[in-house]
Amino acid sequence: MKNIGLIISGIGYEDGSSIWDIAYILRQLEIANAKPIPLVPRESVERKIPGLRRKQTPIRDFRQEGQLIVRGEVYYIDEFEHRELDALIIPGGKGPVSVLSSILRDGSEALVLPEIREFVAGIYARKKPLAGIGYGASLIAFILRASVNTIITVGDDTQMIEFLKRIGTDVIKVQPDEVVFDEENNILSTPGTNPNSSLYRASQGIEMLVKEVANIKVNP
Numbered sequence: 001m002k003n004i005g006l007i008i009s010g011i012g013y014e015d016g017s018s019i020w021d022i023a024y025i026l027r028q029l030e031i032a033n034a035k036p037i038p039l040v041p042r043e044s045v046e047r048k049i050p051g052l053r054r055k056q057t058p059i060r061d062f063r064q065e066g067q068l069i070v071r072g073e074v075y076y077i078d079e080f081e082h083r084e085l086d087a088l089i090i091p092g093g094k095g096p097v098s099v100l101s102s103i104l105r106d107g108s109e110a111l112v113l114p115e116i117r118e119f120v121a122g123i124y125a126r127k128k129p130l131a132g133i134g135y136g137a138s139l140i141a142f143i144l145r146a147s148v149n150t151i152i153t154v155g156d157d158t159q160m161i162e163f164l165k166r167i168g169t170d171v172i173k174v175q176p177d178e179v180v181f182d183e184e185n186n187i188l189s190t191p192g193t194n195p196n197s198s199l200y201r202a203s204q205g206i207e208m209l210v211k212e213v214a215n216i217k218v219n220p
Helices: 019-031 052-056 062-069 103-109 114-125 135-144 158-166 199-215
Strands: 003-007 035-040 087-090 130-133 180-182 187-190
Touching: 003 019, 003 114, 003 199, 019 035, 019 199, 035 062, 087 114, 087 135, 087 199, 103 135, 103 158, 114 130, 114 135, 130 135, 130 199, 135 158, 135 187, 187 199
Parallel strands: 003 035, 003 087, 087 130, 130 187
Antiparallel strands: 180 187
16 A cells, blocks of 8 residues: 655645545545545744744634544644655645645745655656646645746646746646646646635546556656
């Protein structure tokens, strides 16, 4: 049975992970007989920034939030070694660009939580599948921008698309039920759910992505 990491950045589309994305991911992982490993940060990136931004950012219990979404144990990212995973999926919602990183606020000068950066880079270095849904794909592209030009889709956020293109990402616009596979870099992406998308079509894209991730052969 494959162990598939799932990075959760809190509850809810606006300041965390899309609950719909996670539900569709978990359903398809069960169908694929793969084990989900839910991972959360100890605190948001804004809490790492000294001064006013830290003071204005509320303290959140991401493990508790994660436990409200998934069944079973939720782990802090720094408790887990990326070597123990066969693949990593980052669901959509704005959490990847506002909780796990400050992309939404700081653009190209954004900070990324060190444990997230190391996890994504480690999975990539071991040539294991990386998958991002919506803003989750944006975070993967941002982390890897110094070493590789990724090919992804992120949905229909025009400002995010323009930003990603400026940092060297090849962004392809596709329908919610489609998946982009950057075969050279072993990165998969799909638009995922958002307040304006069809849940049914988005679910098809997410389930196709998870199926592909679970089927890719990886070296131990």
